[in-house]
Amino acid sequence: TNVSRIPCKYSHNSCLICDLERRGAVLVSTIYVILLTSVAIQTSGLFNDSVFTFIKGAKSVLVEDEFPARVSSLLRTFENIDNVDEFYLWAKGPFLDVFYPETLPQFYQGNKLQFRENIFLTQSTLLGIPRWRQQRYRTEDCMLFDRNSDLADFCLERSSSIRWVPIQDNGNSANFADFTFSDSPGILSYKWAPGTSSWYSGGGFNVEF
Template sequence: MSEATWWYRGGTSKHDLHYRREAEVNTTLEELLLYFIFLINLCILTFGMVNPHMYYLNKVMSSLFVDTSLPDDERSSFRSIRSITEFWKFMEGPLIDGLYWDSWYGNKQLYSVKNSSRIYYENVLLGIPRVRQLRVRNNTCKVYPAFQSLVSDCYSKYTVENEDFSDFGLKRNPEWTHTPSSRTAPWHWGFVGVYRDGGYIVTLSKSKSETKAKFVDLRLNNWISRGTRAVFIDFSLYNANVNLFCIIRSNFRIRTSNFHVKTKR
């Protein structure tokens, strides 16, 4: 047998080449087997942490805050908000009624929890809810030269470059002054854009009447205006019966055209 049949170019024999191919196949199969074992263990751990109570707690909170009808309009809810007027109806209606419960089953007086309140009977409100908005500066969009004399105000879409950091409205109150964003705070992203922490923050009261009065004051003084691009409502709760925490963030995003409000929970 000729030498060419035993050796390939570069000095590698057919036997060595065949052995290398078998080793590569065996290594690939071993790695694939280990990957499947890892994937099975991951699925077991992940699905083992899920229980039906998570679904029911989320469904109850959605029904309470998202699906409850707005005052004087049974066909509208959180999901169908399309104007600033409807936004304030939600804030002064379903949101306040959901955050501050004062009755127990059978319309009995709800017993109090130290430094906290209850939501839907069994859920303890942790801390104090807050409302936060992000704004953009005036004259941040490009106007065609022929129309510049007709357009005095122009608010572009939200970007970090367009964000407004100046105080406005009733500057003596903290909700009208800008709170800087923390470098370590997470950003929020959605279908319309990406939003960072900070902005104009309203810290709600533990009293239902005080919170409602604050919302009325903000509405009458136009806290939500043409420069507003996003409003966030944040609060968290704990249910001891199922040992679950629930963190809720309601988002209202205002487009640049016609004050159309996009909502997402």
């Protein structure tokens, strides 16, 4: 009985508010469906033959192939890298041979050459330009077992990779020279880094080839 005695103007306002809320919900739902449809169309368009071939070729030549004999006598692949020296061999081998071949369009000679014929230069815009990022990790205190003392005498942060070790800025090894802390002008002097470079917070650099 109390509800029936509510003046009409209040009842009308309540209905108007409900109607506006319903319209707003329908509008938001419609926009959301349009957004999902656009994302689905955009995503499905990326998985074509060219992209598949490029990704397959890039993985094969950069990750699965062994280091060339001219830079390493060991039969190592990217997944086998466990020290900075081997990473430097990979950088001088598969990485440079793929993105900066000496004789165009001949790329690093690996197991599946058919995946590499012109595909890197013609399709690389789909993934963007190559970037070289120097990552540094801080050491921390920890307990080392005696049986492991000959393997390492330091610990890395939890977010660090177990494959990488910190490098001293004054290291004497010739292979370590390019991986010590460098500034932007120093990077531009590298023959294999003709692009732009910059700092990032935490110490290190980015190079865009």
